[in-house]
Amino acid sequence: MGLDSLVGGTIWDEYSDKVTDLMNNPQNMGEITTEAAEAMGGKLIVADFGAESCGDAVRLYWAVNPNTDVIMDSKFKSFGCGTAIASSDVMAELCKFKTVQDAVKITNIDVEKAMRDTPDTPSVPPQKMHCSVMAYDVIKKAAGQYLNVDSESFEEEMIICECARVSLDTLKEVIRLNDLTTVEQITDYTKAGGFCKSCIKPGGHEDRDIYLVDLLDEYSKERMVAGSSIGGAQPTVDFNSMTLLQKFKKVEKVIDENIRQMLVMDGGDMEVLDMKENGEMLDIYITYLGSCSGCESSSTGTLFAIENVLKEKCDQNIRVIPV
Amino acid sequence: MKVYLDNNATTIVDPHVFEEMEPFFIKKYGNPNSLHAYAGETHPHIKTAMERIYAGIDADRKDSVVMTSGATESINWVIKAIYFEYIVTGKKNHIIVSEVEHPATIASAKFLESLGCKVTYLPINSAGLIEAKDVRESITDKTALVSVMWANNETGAIFPIKEIGEICAEKNVLFHTDAVQAIGKLPVSVQENNIDYLTFSGHKFHGPKGIGALYMKKGKELMPLLHGGSQMGGHRSGTLNVPGIVGMGRAMEEAVKALDFEMTELRTMRDAFEDELLKIPNTFVVTPREHRTPNTILISFRGIEGESMLWDLNQAGIGASTGSACASEDLEANSVMEAIGADEDLAHTAIRFSLSRYTTQEEIDYTLATVLKAVARLREISSSFAYAPEGHDSGLVAH
Secondary structure, eight states: OOHHHHSOOOGGGGSOHHHHHHHHSOSSBSOOOHHHHHHTTOEEEEEEEEEGGGTEEEEEEEEEOTTTOBEEEEEEEEESOHHHHHHHHHHHHHHTTSBHHHHTTOOHHHHHHHTOSSTTSOSSOGGGHHHHHHHHHHHHHHHHHHHTSOGGGGOOSOEEETTTTEEHHHHHHHHHHHTOOSHHHHHHHHOTTSSSOTTTSTTSSSOOSSOHHHHHHHHHHHHHHHTTOGGGOOOOOOGGGSOHHHHHHHHHHHIIIIIHHHHHHTTEEEEEEEEEEETTEEEEEEEEEETTTTOGGGGTHHHHHHHHHHHHHTOTTEEEEEO | OOEEOBTTTOOOOOHHHHHHHTHHHHTSOOOTTSSSHHHHTTHHHHHHHHHHHHHHHTOOTTSEEEEESOHHHHHHHHHHHHIIIIITTTSOOEEEEETTSOHHHHHHHHHHHHTTOEEEEEOOOTTSOOOHHHHHHHOOTTEEEEEOOSBOTTTOBBOOHHHHHHHHHHHTOEEEEEOTTTBTTBOOOSGGGTOSEEEEEGGGGTSOTTOEEEEEOTTOOOOOSSOSSOTGGGTSOSOOOHHHHHHHHHHHHHHHHHHHHIIIIIHHHHHHHHHHHHTSTTEEEOSOGGGBOTTEEEEEETTOOHHHHHHHHHHTTEEOBSSOGGGTTSOOOOHHHHHTTOOGGGTTOEEEEEOOTTOOHHHHHHHHHHHHHHHHHHHHHOGGGOOOOTTOOOOOOOO
């Protein structure tokens, strides 16, 4: 806050010369046709990410050598702003001559850094950082297609701030170790929340499952309960005074420790889809997986068993609803 | 070549206006409320300016047209004073605004909502217009205020102010209209339209920035928002912005003089420009011309994200907009495009060209040529028109 925040700038003034040049003259813009890929002896991969209705969409084309997994050519098409076009261009460039397995390691931060004029000056203003995230997502999508795996499997940890790539675990640790209470502090320590701001609280450019304010809320509740407890003793929180996120985690934990094993033994499994507070009741929506789905007892005996365990370990007002 | 086509955001100051303001910075700089000749010499100029402003909106001498810092202040004044006089006292509990009002209105209404006031947000129809019958249906015996803009800043859509004014008069509900986009583009008469409150800014009709006004009908005066030295008859405290008032007075006079030109020649230029733009395949405009201010075009180019179009225009020296200039730093879809329920793929593709009486045919020709080049270039880049192998499910997902 202060002077810099009082006068809004033109976001374009904060673009690096490279971003400007690439927007005006993208180098890897174009298509690879099936025939062109085959002529190179490669396999064509076409991956899309985003949507015009969201304001950004990108299509990535790869010609991959099926013997070596090397990306022989890489091109893009993009519906988006200048940053989206420039970062798609750099992304396509960075993919070239890498193996698919190595290309997946390219992140939006690599893309942003590659567009800088000097190493220490960001190439785009903070609110445009999310445009480069899409460049990262589309690579995962393309790699997932080529390797025939779920593109989410490339993500090893849960990322809360996609722009700065800060994980849930990192954030929790930093908040606790430094006793952080505001979003500004989190941004100062981790850069999370300093870019497109979607991860700070609901209502931003994109919807998220977990926001920074949830983490602060969770920590402040923990701290309140811990009260004067000395030496960082593990605080225990009453289920009813937990945030919905905390409740969700507690329920997951109980399922992992007390229920899942029972289902897996019969070749099945379950997943919590949603949790809603419904007056005094807490409704937990679940879906059965494997042999549990379709099993007759899944709506009777098994269901009652699951509900009873959760009632006992968490709260009496829990209802479990199979979907 | 430099071309300014963002006149719904702000306008060039008319040179006559600038000239008339100049003496009030270095020569006649007295505070009008002081007791000496420095003050006295400003009074006739302020009076002339006020008379021009009264005439420009057809206000009666007994009404109050209070000078403010601009339409944002004026709008905040209306809505917050209504809260203090009617809502907090429990006399009423409800106000009505349209969903495409300027952020000054929407944010003020949301603020009242946070304080417990009920707010109805009137929808626009697929032509981008408010329907008067919706106003009638939304009014309850607890409605304190209806606030609907005269013309929309993004589409130029003209709303049925006369009908809404009649409904409000019949139902005994106060009526405010934000006339920021109407002054200088349409004939504006508060008396012919049953208007209780009307707000505007000088800089939208070739006056200076930092000056605007609130019109309040006789007998409907609102409590002040700014308390202090009781300037403006106690309605609005704060040392008078003498150059601003003088400038807006002259700008109003010039705007009234130029109204015929705007409604005929400027409209013709706009229409011809729009005809040419619409020859480009896959382009769309929202509101029919006859329901629009004569200077505005909101047009969508399918497959081209609005900001990238602005980029290409800006590289060529052309200033246009994706909607409200207030929002140019945020990344959201054009709110009007969302409100009319346009094809959602078009929500991020709208570009607004807003002309003024200073726009030349040469500038329009240059802009058209630039747009044609930009459309060709950006559609070449766009994934919307790109090759996909047979059987490829684009699978574009929300992110």
